Amino acid sequence: MSLSEERIREIAVRAMNELGEGASPEAVKRYVENEGASRSDAPGSGAPGSGAPGSGVPSGDRMILTCFGLNRPGVVAVLAKTLGDAGCDIQDISQKIMQDFFTMIMLVDIADAAKSFAEIQEELSRVAERERIKIYAQHEDVFTYMHRV
Amino acid sequence: MPFDFEEVLETIKMTEIEHFDIRTVTMGINLLDCADERAETTAKKIYEKITRLGERHVANAKAVSDRYGVSIANKRVSVTPISLVGAGFSADEYILLAEALDRAATEIGVDFIAGYSALCQKGLTKGDRALIESIPRALASTKKVCSSVNVGSTKAGVNIDATNLMARAIKETARLTKDEDSIGCAKLVVFCNAVEDNPFVAGAFHGVTEPEVVLNVGISGPGVVLEAVKAAKDADFQELAEQIKKTAFKITRAGELIGRKVAELDGVPFGVVDVSLAPTPAEGDSVGDILMAMGLEDVGASGTTAALALLNDSVKKAGLMASSSVGGMSGAFIPVSEDQGMIRAAERGNLSLEKLEAMTCVCSVGLDMVAVPGDTPEETIGAIIADEAAIGMINDKTTAVRIIPAYGKKEGESVDYGGLLGEAPIMPVRRLSAKTFMRRGGRIPAPTRSLTN
Structure with missing residues (x-):
């Protein structure tokens, strides 16, 4: 490495x-x-996630969005628009394209969103169906618990 | 980005491909305050208390599951051992309580309600006897009620009188539920050293030393560990143990998160994470497959016990590091009918009852979901329980027997329950009598290791 x-x-x-x-x-x-x-050498890695158990940092309302699908123009735009319309703040995006497939991970702050976590998840599942991509929208804490001590 | 690509994808791979889920979020409810002179009033109070406290339990579990993207397979309730709540009642009256439990469970939508139980390792009270007598009818007349009876402990020894009564209850339960492959027996466990905060059915109950109400969580995840073992390739045992620990650590953490969040929404204190590897009949979600991935030709081969010991211990160690609230059984489960790897080994004749018994010395429970011929004598069933209880008593660990003497069926046939209970080939039992031995009755005295003070 x-x-x-x-x-x-x-x-x-x-x-x-x-x-x-x-x-x-x-x-x-x-x-x-x-x-x-x-720790790997990926940019930004190594920073402990917010809300790490035992860290004393309060757990915020952030969502990790993971999308998989066939790459084509406008996919990211549709997602960004959906999130923007819901009042979500996209704080970070990381993306990889392997052959025709794209994988994208977004860190989204929904603390000031007009919609609830569940409502945003519903919106996203509609987008996923329409765009024929797979979207997982999970609260950040599940990753913090599993991957940070 | 606070997480690497690989970390995010690893979690999603676990939940989506490797069957990692939370097996159960179990709400434990104290029912001692429901005791009344009249059985009808007690039943009414039980129903009201469970439906009041558990009203939102299923909805809350779903909300948490959606939010974190980790599925929760079962929502359950465990209650104070009913023999205590109904002390003084007749067997017929106890059945009223079983029916109240069943109605309450149906009303709030949980999958199972457990705690139709008695603790009689040292001796049998009148209530214990009446409850045990009522078990076959209670299980035949309800859908969701699970029953367990503790007949032994390291401190008290093994109560053979209670063991004999349970052997009879098991046979009778098999007969009364014969139209459904003796399914009643799948909801009936006999324990030694039963734990009071176990969230897993059929053996869950809410111990009397527990708080008024509590939320315990049981994780699953053989599929995830299987992938870790495969990824370790030909690593030596220390490295293999390390890989299992890393994986078990992560799933325990996720389990604790889910448990705490459900407890928060339910408005009840969080109890324990039970870090058991509980298999499901789904392909790849099998403890048997893990043992084979470690390098055994089949479950039952020489080496199986050693492999299981390493697996069980690694899971415990990881759990202890991952959470300060580890409890319940916490180890690997080896229910035959609920595990494809085990089912296949039993069908091929590679896994015998005797090898299973040896395996129970090093894993978290015992002979679990084992189907045997319907004509297996009562005394033999009792003696199988006594053997398991002896292992538990001497080794200061929990052991259990959930055995199905499938009514009217014989070796070569199978029982099939579908769902999480799965299907089991009927395994041969040695045709050697233990009748005279079991008829001695009384109690096998506690071992020297009970005298620890």
Whole structure:
């Protein structure tokens, strides 16, 4: 696995803070290896999710939207419009296209939305049916619980 | 993005492809305050209390399931052992209580209601006797009621008198429900060291040391663990255990989240996450398949017990790390009829009752959903229970027997219940008599390890 320079610096700073100056070279090595192995180099990864259990951060109302389908022009636009009309704030988008298929993950804040979580889910399932794509809209907490300690 | 692509897709793969679901959210309800001199009044109070507290339980579970995208297979209620609530009643009067439980369960829409139970490891009260006598009729005249009786414990020993009564009750239940492949027996468990916060039926009940009302959650997820074992390829056992733990950790966390949220909506305290690997008859959702994926030719091969021990222990360890509220059974379940891998092994003749018994020494329950010939003598059923209870008593663990002496059926045939209860081939039982042994009666004394003070 290759690490970016920025990421290496980040790990080093954290190791210094956590282990202190008196840390043995073995301890630093172990720490850095653990850090490198446990987190991938994807942009933005490594930041603990909000609302992590035990973190004291209150759990917000954010939704993780995962879409799969055949790629064609306008798919993202339809989704963005649906979410925008419902008063949702798209905070992040990550997308991959493999051959003809696209996979997109959106982080959507619905705290100020005019509609409830369930209503937005319903809207999205209608879009999914119309556009013949698959959409999973799940509360962020399920990912936080499963993938963050 | 707070999560990697892979993390999000892993979760979706678990819930959509690998059958990860929450097996049950079980609301435990104390019914001690429903006791009344008259059975009719007690039944009325039971009905009212359950329908009042559980009114929104099913709707709440659905709302949480939709919100987090994790399906909840069953919604259930467990209650205080009914022998205590109806102490002083006759068998006929106890049946009124069973019917009230059934009506309440139907009214609020839960899948099962459990706790038609008695705890008689040390001795039988009048109420215990009457309840046990009523079990066959109670199970035959209700749809959703589940019953369990605890006949042994490490502290008290094994009550053979109660065991004999239960063997008779099982045979009679099989006869009374013969038109449905003796389905009553699928809702009847005999325990040693029963746990008071178990959310899984048929053995759930709301222990007397529990709070007024509580929400316990039971996770499932053999399919997810199966994929993890396959992905570990030819890793050695330490690495394999590590892979299982990682996966079990994640599903426990999801289970705790779902449990806490349902409890929040129900307005009741959250109890425990039971991190059991509970299989379903769905293809790929099988504990048997996990054992085979570890490298065994079939379930029942030499090595099966070792494989199950590693699996069971890894699940527990992960659960303990993932949640500070782990309870119930928490391990791997091996119900024959509910697990494709087990069914196939039994059909091929590779899995015997004796091997199953050995497996129960290292997993979380016991002989579960095992169908045997209808003409298996009562004393043999009793002796099978006594063997399991002895394993539980000596090893300080929960063991259970849920056995179906399928009325009018013999080896080579099968019973089929559909749904989560599945289907089971009728397994051969050794034709050796334990009659004289079981007729001694009394109680097998508690072992030395009961004297821990």
